[in-house]
Amino acid sequence: MSEGRGLPAGTLTFLFTDIEGSTKLQSELGTDRYQDVLETHTRILREAFKDGGFEVRVEGDALELGAGEIGEDREAAQRVADVVGAERIAVVYRVAWVLANARWRRIKEA
Helix, strand or coil: CCCCCCCCCEEEEEEEEEECCHHHHHHHHCHHHHHHHHHHHHHHHHHHCCCCEEEEEEECCEEEEEECCCCHHHHHHHHHHHHHHHHCCCCCEEEEEEEEEECCCCCCCC
């Protein structure tokens, strides 16, 4: 684990995701319906990573999640695909997977 954050260090896999065209989508759906879509998006990803993964941060419709080992990320990706398919969500997600050597540092705020 990394000092101060309780997050693992070493070689990790990170998932970065957001909803494509979220501003336009919010305009088309209206704020309440868009909020439902956003909450579903966040829930699906958190659920997929609850076993063997961790949440780094959430900012608007963007999530950054991590998995400690290769394989955990693939299992999580399959869980995301299964849930999205089952719930028939008609939203386009942008997704990036990154394998990196992670070390966490505290950043002083100005």
